[in-house]
Amino acid sequence: xxxxxLLAYDGSQxxxxxxxxxxxxxxxxxSKVYLLSVLPETSGVLMAExxxxxxxxxxxxxxxxxxxxGLDVLKQLGLTAEGRLVVGEPAPQIAAFAKQCGADLIxxxxxxxxxxxxxxxxxxxxxxxxxxxxxxxxxCNSISDQAFQAELQEAGATAQ
Numbered sequence: 001x002x003x004x005x006l007l008a009y010d011g012s013q014x015x016x017x018x019x020x021x022x023x024x025x026x027x028x029x030x031s032k033v034y035l036l037s038v039l040p041e042t043s044g045v046l047m048a049e050x051x052x053x054x055x056x057x058x059x060x061x062x063x064x065x066x067x068x069x070g071l072d073v074l075k076q077l078g079l080t081a082e083g084r085l086v087v088g089e090p091a092p093q094i095a096a097f098a099k100q101c102g103a104d105l106i107x108x109x110x111x112x113x114x115x116x117x118x119x120x121x122x123x124x125x126x127x128x129x130x131x132x133x134x135x136x137x138x139x140c141n142s143i144s145d146q147a148f149q150a151e152l153q154e155a156g157a158t159a160q
Contacts, residue, residue, distance in 0.1 A: 002135075005031045006103035007074075007081075008094050010038070011066035014109030018139030019070060022107035023077050024151050025137075033074060033081040034101050037067040038090040060085070077152055091127035098132045110138040 007022040009015045019035075026033045039059055067083050074081045082101075086093045098106050108125050129136045143151070 002026075002029045002031045002105045004034065004101060004103045004105075005029075006034045006036060006094070006098050006101060006106045007070075008036050008038070008090070008106065008108050009066065009070045010090075010109070011063075011069070012109060013142075014139070016109075017142050018107045018109040018137075019073065020143070020148055021137065021139040021141060022105075023074060023079060024148075025105070025107070026079055027077065027152055031105075033079050034097070034103065035067065035070050035074065035081045035083045036094060036097050037063050037070070037083075037085050038093045039063045039085065039087045040090055041088050060087070091124040092131070094124070095128050095131040098128070098134060103132075104134045105137060106132060106134060107137045107139050110140045 002025060005022055005026050007019055009019050022033070025031070063085055067085050071081055071083045084097060086097065094106065094108070097103075106128060108128065110125070125136060125138055
């Protein structure tokens with residue numbers, strides 16, 4: 001069903017849930033997997049960089065580590081994934097990379113917000129779904145490690 005799945009991963013608990021859901025889907029459908037981490041480019045970071053401090057360097061290292069850990073998790077699950085680290089606003093970066101890699105499914109983590117915080121904050125999922133020509137899955141199903149391993153074993157058996 002899905003040929004190319006893009007997993008957006010930020011190292012958060014919600015990102016891990018999405019990573020797991022995407023991994024199960026990829027195993028079941030034999031999909032090519034792309035893992036994207038986006039280092040948010042905030043005005044504070046840009047201001048600190050302009051003053052002369054190396055603020056982005058350590059953050060890039062942190063996000064590169066997150067990406068490496070995500071790729072390692074996928075590898076342990078028997079998936080080969082292409083990883084990419086980009087700097088910018090997460091929603092536009094996710095949408096742009098999805099188009100670039102030809103994703104037919106994007107899996108995002110879902111952070112629960114109150115109605116008020118949702119009103120004040122732009123929604124990554126809303127932006128992405130409005131700007132890509134593919135399906136978007138909000139990963140919300142948290143499962144235990146044991147149940148996840150069982151899902152993957154079953155998916156591995158059915159993918160062949």
